[in-house]
Amino acid sequence: MENAPKPLLRALSGEAVWPPPFWLMRQAGRYLPEYRALRAQAGDFIRLCTNPALAAEVTLQPLRRYGMDGAILFSDILMLPWAMGQPLRYAEGEGPLLEPIRDAEGLAKLDPAGAAARLAPIYETVSRVRAGLAQEAPKAALIGFAGSPFTVACYMVEGRGGGEFAHARRMAYADPALFGKLIRLLVDSTTEYLLAQAEAGAEALMLFDSWAGLLSPAQFRRWSIEPSAAIVRNIRKVRPDIPLIGFPRLAGPLLPEYAQRTGVSTVAMDTAMDPRWAATAVPAEVALQGNLDPQAVVAGGAAMEAEARSILAAMRGRPFVFNLGHGIVPPTPPEHVAALARVIRMG
Ligand code: CP3
Numbered sequence: 001m002e003n004a005p006k007p008l009l010r011a012l013s014g015e016a017v018w019p020p021p022f023w024l025m026r027q028a029g030r031y032l033p034e035y036r037a038l039r040a041q042a043g044d045f046i047r048l049c050t051n052p053a054l055a056a057e058v059t060l061q062p063l064r065r066y067g068m069d070g071a072i073l074f075s076d077i078l079m080l081p082w083a084m085g086q087p088l089r090y091a092e093g094e095g096p097l098l099e100p101i102r103d104a105e106g107l108a109k110l111d112p113a114g115a116a117a118r119l120a121p122i123y124e125t126v127s128r129v130r131a132g133l134a135q136e137a138p139k140a141a142l143i144g145f146a147g148s149p150f151t152v153a154c155y156m157v158e159g160r161g162g163g164e165f166a167h168a169r170r171m172a173y174a175d176p177a178l179f180g181k182l183i184r185l186l187v188d189s190t191t192e193y194l195l196a197q198a199e200a201g202a203e204a205l206m207l208f209d210s211w212a213g214l215l216s217p218a219q220f221r222r223w224s225i226e227p228s229a230a231i232v233r234n235i236r237k238v239r240p241d242i243p244l245i246g247f248p249r250l251a252g253p254l255l256p257e258y259a260q261r262t263g264v265s266t267v268a269m270d271t272a273m274d275p276r277w278a279a280t281a282v283p284a285e286v287a288l289q290g291n292l293d294p295q296a297v298v299a300g301g302a303a304m305e306a307e308a309r310s311i312l313a314a315m316r317g318r319p320f321v322f323n324l325g326h327g328i329v330p331p332t333p334p335e336h337v338a339a340l341a342r343v344i345r346m347g
Contacts, residue, residue: 008069008141011321012204012243012266014285019347020312020320023070023143024337025268026327027062032334034061045090046082049075050121056128063137065334066341070143070204070321071129073197075122077147077208080186080193081156083118085111100159102167107182112189119193123200130201143245144202146193148209149186149227156182164214172223179223187227191234198239206245206268207231210326213250213270221257224248229262236263245289249326256281271325275314287319292340294329300336308343316347 007021029035035058042048049055058074078096082088086109087099101107126144133140146152155161157168157179172179194205212224225248232244247268248258259267259282269278269290278288292311296304311322322344328337 006069006139006141006203008321009203009243011319012245012287012289013241014265014287014319016317016319018316019345020315020322021069022322022341022344023068023072024062024328025072025324027068027072028058028074030330031328031332031337032061032065045076046079046088049079052121052124052128055122055125056132059125059129060132060136062337063133063140066337067137068140068341070141071133071137072143072206073122073126073129073145073202075125075145077145077152078155079119079122080115080146080152080189081110083115084189085109085114086156095161096155098155098159100167101156101182102171104178107178107185110185112185115189116192116196119196123196126197126200126202141203142201143204143206144194144197145206145208146190148207148212148224148246148248149183149190149231150215150223151209151211152186152190153179153182153223154211154214165211169214169219172219183223183227187230187234191231194231194235195238198235198242204243204245205235206247207264209246209248212248213252217254220248220251220254221261224251225254225258225261228258228264232263247289256283259283259286266319266321268323269325273325275311279314279318284318287321288315289321289323291323291325294324294326294332297324297336297340298329298332300333300339304336304340305343308340312344312347 007017011017011021042054055074059071063071089097091097129142154165154168158165209224244264245266246262246264249270251258266287266289271293292308296307
């Protein structure tokens with residue numbers, strides 16, 4: 001493929017760039033005072049996600065402070081079920097609440113054909129961020145994203161987070177025809193959603209499978225790997241070269257199989273993954289991303305820096321993007337992120 005000039009895109013495409021490019025999962029949002037000010041102004045979280053001017057501004061905020069190599073679109077994985085007509089709200093202190101889908105009647109109420117129109121403001125945000133990056137941070141690349149079908153189905157069936165998604169996992173065993181129908185619907189709608197983000201200007205795409213680690217190995221293959229592989233195949237038909245990042249959180253020893261069978265260009269490692277093991281277990285042409293513990297960034301200081309350096313040492317010489325092992329958390333002091341950026345830039 002052509003030698004993309006942006007460091008993040010080079011690394012995601014399999015080039016060992018050093019010092020490694022970096023960005024942080026959930027980097028736009030909750031821990032930044034300027035985000036909280038803007039969030040208060042917008043009122044509702046969904047209104048913020050569907051307001052292109054404000055969402056583009058929030059996307060760019062962390063880059064102004066820390067000069068990350070990547071900007072991740074400010075949106076949420078649950079905007080897709082919302083756009084298909086599933087009632088959704090974000091309750092203060094409780095996280096997302098949806099009207100749960102537990103049977104064929106519930107599934108039939110979804111309106112996938114209507115999703116594109118409701119998602120239009122998000123595509124508008126993507127275009128605005130691309131224009132903003134060209135002005136403010138020309139070396140940074142824009143990452144679009146979606147939840148994986150399994151992780152999105154977890155919320156759609158359960159109706160909420162905060163637990164172990166017992167209803168969703170039970171449905172996958174008890175009624176695989178119904179669960180499979182939901183997953184297939186999500187494979188198609190997620191493909192369209194990601195391709196539309198790429199069309200609007202996203203330069204790399206990430207699939208968040210935050211709850212993949214709740215599955216047994218056989219269920220992981222069926223409900224995480226296979227649907228993700230289908231999305232990768234669909235996207236590759238249209239955009240053969242766009243970097244694709246998969247994040248099968250807590251996949252453990254199934255990480256190399258996930259990498260190989262889905263065909264993603266990069267796999268993101270969660271906090272529990274040993275980067276020294278992943279460095280050899282995952283084929284060298286697949287880039288790795290990760291995996292500093294978000295709590296280490298809350299703590300900061302020498303403990304954070306030592307952890308960051310040991311990840312860097314394990315990844316040296318390999319295509320790699322420095323990131324966290326899960327999303328940055330609200331109590332993170334912004335100055336600890338600045339200190340982390342300095343450590344990464346030293347390589
Ligand atoms: O910088 C970024 O990454 C911002 C864009 C982004 C958000 N959510 C914004 C958000 C991204 C990439 C996500 C992904 C997401 N959302 C995942 C996968 C990654 C992960 O963390 O595992 C999941 C599982 C969700 C679902 C979700 N959205 C939950 C569970 C919650 C509530 C808890 C929380 O994290 O705050 C949300 C709300 C949400 N999504 C907020 C933000 C900034 C907080 C909303 C607020 O300001 O009140």
